[in-house]
Amino acid sequence: IANSFLEGKEAAQKIGFPLVIRPSYTLGGSGGGFVHKKEEFDAALSRGLQASPTHEVLVEKAVIGWKEFELELLRDNRDNVIIICSIENFDPMGIHTGDSITVAPAMTLSDRAYQEMRNQAIKMMRAIGNFAGGCNVQFSVNPANDDIIAIEINPRVSRSSALASKATGYPIAKIAAKLAIGFNLDELQNQITKTTSAYFEPTLDYVIVKIPRWNFDKFKGANKELGLQMKSVGEVMGIGRSFIEALQKACQSLEIGRAGLGADGRQSRNLDEIMHSLEHPSWDRLFHVYDALSLGVPIESVRKVTKIDRWFLNQIQEVVNLEVELRRYSLNNIPKDFFYTLKQKGFSDAQIAYVLQHV
Incomplete structure (x- = not known):
């Protein structure tokens, strides 16, 4: 300091x-x-x-390129602590978390690393004072050796708390307010079951993806490169049974004219422009990751430039592969099972129609 x-x-x-x-x-x-x-x-x-x-x-x-995770916690007046949700940033360290695509629950976090983060977060929450309410703890993980460091703690309801509440259905702000005036977790009603207490940790069998929404058109001359200063003005949230379904739904909700992650005729074919965007992240880097993979750029090359975890890149590559396979069919002979697969992966009717019309 x-x-x-x-x-x-x-x-x-x-x-x-x-x-x-x-x-x-x-x-x-x-x-x-x-x-x-x-x-x-x-x-x-x-x-x-x-x-x-x-x-x-x-x-x-600086820990640029490390993976970033968040844990959302609640603590009551009897020192009971629960973890509401784990959140993983699609983008690595170096981009403000408010400008990062985030996923709940965490996708690439091992159980060992999760338990270590959980223990550290609870110790930190107890160390900062005797208070009851919500808390957000952010961690960074070195992808080379899985070293974990705590990078930030917010002993309050935060921006991430709103996402965690929407993702889990757990009313964090409401429960935190009641804890602050003296209630305890086992004394408050579970808002979901209506029969048990709020002293439980939600379990997700679905995936939530948040994508920030920027509006650089209204800020002429603004630097569009993303960094430590938050530049987004809003966000959208996609819900799906898989990461890629939730990601595609979030892309469709941005109101920027995209029918999904790709397969809508708005892909860039300028490889130099794409690689520059990957190295210097801007608001549309996610779409340029898709463009790079669709042009045949190897996953490892994209990973080295962006530091995005290989698991996420493999998921995007799967969407590219599905688009390639879709081009083999027409509206008259597309197999029923394959059509179901496309819908399960979040493909919109507009994406499917576009590809079939341009075969």
Whole structure:
């Protein structure tokens, strides 16, 4: 923690580059950012100190490319703690969580890593004071060796709490408010079953995908590259029995003229433009991941550039493969079972019609 320009310089010398500057008491990452080399540090530090109302910044090591996870917790006055939901960021560290595509429950988290995160989150929640209510803890995982570090804790109902509530049906804000005025989890009614208490951890047999919604058209000249400062103005949520179904439904809900992740005639064929978007993430990087895979770019090449987990890329590759297979048929001979498979994977009628019309 640095409260002056000199303290910030001393911290940078100890940590080394690249590093991250995060102003205290700001929302949406305002005033923060990455510093990749020494020449950029002075301006970034001054900007961060000015953005903080307490003239305080956190100077820390950059973990760009690591996987990011969140846990949503509730604690009552008897020190009972439950985990409401795990959330995984599709995008790696380096993009503000408000600008990241997120998935609930976490898709690529091992049980060992989940239990370790759970234990750490509960210890952190108990260590910050004797309070009852909601809490959000964010973790980063090194994909090379599964090292886990805690990167942020919000002892309050947050933006992620709203997503977790919608994903699970558990009314986090309502329960947190009642806990804050003295109730305990076993004294409150389960809003879903109406017969048991709120002292339970929801289990999901479906997948939720949140995609942020940007509106750069209204902000002429704005830098569209995503980073530590949040730029989205809203979000959509898709629900499905699988990740890819939920992802396609979320894409269809963005109101940007897309019929889904692909197969709608709006794919880019400019490989240079696509690869630039993958390396310098912007609002449409998800669609460019699809475009790259549909043009034959290997999954490993996309992973190296984007640092997106291979599991997610394999899922998107499956959609590409289904589109290729769909092109073998016409409206008159498409097999019934294959049509059902397309619908199970979230393909809209508009996507299927477009592909069949352009065979």
